[in-house]
Amino acid sequence: MKKFACLALSVLLSGAASLPSWAGEVLDRIEQTGVINAGTRKDAVPFAYVDDQGEWVGFSIDLLELIRQEAEARLGKPIKLNMVEATADNRFDLITNQTIDLECASSTFTWNRTAVVDFSVSYFADGTKIITGVDSDLESADSLAGRAIGVIPDTTNAKAILDFQPGATIVEVKDQADGMAKLEAGEIEAFAGDGIVLAGLKKTSDNPQQWKVVPNFPYQYEAYACLLPKDDSDWRNLVNYSLVKYMEGVISDQTAAVEIYERWFDEETGVAPYPRETINDYYQGIVDSFEWIPIVSY
Incomplete structure (x- = not known):
């Protein structure tokens, strides 16, 4: 099954995606301001933290950058990431009061939480x-x-x-x-x-x-996922599109995607080793529930 899926993906790689024009409240605000306000953590190694140079780094930070790139491509203008510290105490309030457009760090899905926020597709499991x-x-x-x-x-x-x-x-x-x-x-x-x-x-x-x-x-x-404002499907779709495209890249050994994963989780050099085979199986299950995306580049 995995070989079939990867073969199907290799055929798609030669094509070009025909994507819809996305709008919605959050995307309208991002288009007007040129900024994605992204909530994340300062202490969730290896997902999101501040390094010795005072820079935001981590696996989730890299995923936020992929989301920024996708938003920039869809909106046709430069988009910046504005990092906002989100904690276990305030992350849901930051979403509901529109201080941030999403939160990606190490938040986990629960049904109770869907009463106040939406979730992206899961991008990690532990x-x-x-x-x-x-x-x-x-x-x-x-x-x-x-x-x-x-x-x-x-x-x-x-x-x-x-x-x-x-x-x-x-x-x-x-x-x-x-x-x-x-x-x-x-x-x-x-x-x-x-x-x-x-x-x-x-x-x-x-x-x-x-x-x-x-x-x-x-x-x-x-299951880890990004927190999103409720009932904004256009923004959620863009975030999911970015994450699924990344996961396809890992499954199919695309260099840019694999480098992101191995930077944090390589079993020899990663900050917190996690087997590639295990995550490939997890990503395969998620990607199979979506339409395969032609991967051109990141």
């Missing part, structure tokens, strides 16, 4: 794990009972830990950096978060060998 000391016995449900586990409040990670072990002692932390700081200071025994983000925290910590991320299979699986 799940809730914990980071703890390398000699810690924390991992199983029984081991978490009565133990101090740091969580960011009102997140899917917090819910996943309590669903898995209602007897865990929950310690609320402000953000990823605060959770890691409390773990290093011994104020908590583990910090719960998305496994791939915890892997990034471990790799960028002062002593990576001191920590481990467990379990091998998450306590709860989650």
Whole structure:
């Protein structure tokens, strides 16, 4: 099946896309201002964070750039990205009050959240794990009972830990950096978060060998997507088009798309290694539910 899909894609690569002219409230505002206000995180390694030079970097930042390029091509004018810090506390408010046009970092889909925002197609999947000391016995449900586990409040990670072990002692932390700081200071025994983000925290910590991320299979699986304003299908379609085109590029070994993925997730050089075969299977499942897009270039 995969070989057939890739063969079909290789045939499409020689064609040119005939795309609709998209409009809508968000796109109208972007066309008028020449700016996409993009919410993202400062501490969600490897998805979105600020590096030592004070620059916004990360996998989600690269995807935002692809969305900017697509908007620029569709609107026929220069478009800039304006990065706005979005946190677990304010990201939904920033969308609903129109401060930002989308948020792409490490937000996960839930049905409850669709009451206030829409979601793009998923561009990554992982799940809730914990980071703890390398000699810690924390991992199983029984081991978490009565133990101090740091969580960011009102997140899917917090819910996943309590669903898995209602007897865990929950310690609320402000953000990823605060959770890691409390773990290093011994104020908590583990910090719960998305496994791939915890892997990034471990790799960028002062002593990576001191920590481990467990379990091998998450306590709860989650799909990452961009948050979008409700009921603006034209803007959502443009964002989805950009993401699906990127995913097709990874599946079919297009250089630009693969370079983006491997920059962050290569198993030897990436910030937070994640198997290419695994993500290819995930992307294939998503792309197969859409019309294949002729890929010319990014």
